[in-house]
Ligand SMILES: Nc1nc2c(ncn2[C@@H]2O[C@H](COP(=O)(O)OP(=O)(O)OP(=O)(O)O)[C@@H](O)[C@H]2O)c(=O)[nH]1
């Protein structure tokens with residue numbers, strides 16, 4: 001009744017059995033959730049209606065009897081219990097659940113009733129309407145978080161903002177970090193999933209193959225039984241997961257390209273200044289200003305053709321509007337560099353060369369982030 005599962009090297013999702021059409025597999029990771037199991041299964045059963053389904057608990061060897069409580073429900077409900085003896089984390093528990101599940105449709109939710117099972121019909125309705133991934137979202141109109149302190153709200157919104165900034169493909173979704181979602185199995189069939197920590201949806205959104213995604217609102221309610229497993233480690237894992245996804249999506253290479261273009265701009269700037277001042281005999285103020293503009297335009301053209309080429313379709317903006325935006329951002333960047341350099345040198349007393357270097361680094365980051373977010377959105 002309880003199946004012990006070993007290590008899954010490479011996070012394989014090649015299924016162990018026969019896939020049933022129209023069938024829903026609800027995968028629930030558990031760690032010390034004993035008191036939540038019975039009400040959770042009863043509420044899922046009541047909410048799901050006529051749809052054939054199974055519930056897979058993937059338990060990381062809880063010490064409070066979670067697996068036994070779940071196994072005791074097997075005679076009455078379509079429940080499977082998988083145990084992993086060495087605790088290996090939430091996201092990989094979902095992957096292991098996938099491996100042993102049989103449904104064409106897969107739903108992921110927490111065990112602690114913070115994800116109300118009564119939302120399941122809305123998720124499956126969207127799936128029936130042809131969506132291949134449906135997110136239960138806290139941040140679309142009608143959704144919310146019950147009883148969260150300001151600090152938890154800031155953490156949640158901050159984590160989403162990081163994803164939106166550094167992984168631009170997530171910008172379409174208001175809750176890419178939700179732990180409650182449903183998807184068609186084909187979305188992940190060929191995906192190379194390598195998640196870390198909690199945010200399996202982020203991994204599926206970025207590495208899966210989906211064409212139509214919907215968000216339906218829900219309210220994340222307060223946990224009434226059991227304890228939260230969120231910790232500082234979870235937050236660090238999230239940052240490492242972000243970095244790993246940035247690498248796999250080529251976002252780190254994009255930043256390196258932007259730096260290379262910036263370096264080429266220095267050469268263009270100095271060459272143009274030499275030509276305009278020494279060969280064309282313009283006055284110095286005119287030559288300096290014109291050379292700066294020439295390098296901004298050259299940087300723009302290179303970034304447009306090289307760094308952000310993949311963003312040109314569907315960005316909604318035309319060439320001239322991107323050029324104006326890039327010009328504006330470059331001038332703001334120069335202002336940032338100017339202000340930081342003077343502040344560090346005059347107010348803090350740092351020698352002006354390292355002060356300028358810090359100014360350049362910060363201004364480059366600002367330029368990159370704003371252009372990434374706005375010019376080539
Ligand atoms: N298998 C497995 N499940 C886990 C692990 N850590 C957490 N879970 C389960 O994942 C779900 C979410 O964990 P929670 O601690 O509730 O995290 P949260 O909902 O983001 O945080 P809270 O609002 O504080 O409860 C629950 O069903 C947990 O039992 C783990 O290491 N392994």
Ligand SMILES: [Mg+2]
Nearest residue numbers: 110112114223
């Ligand atoms: Mg929880």
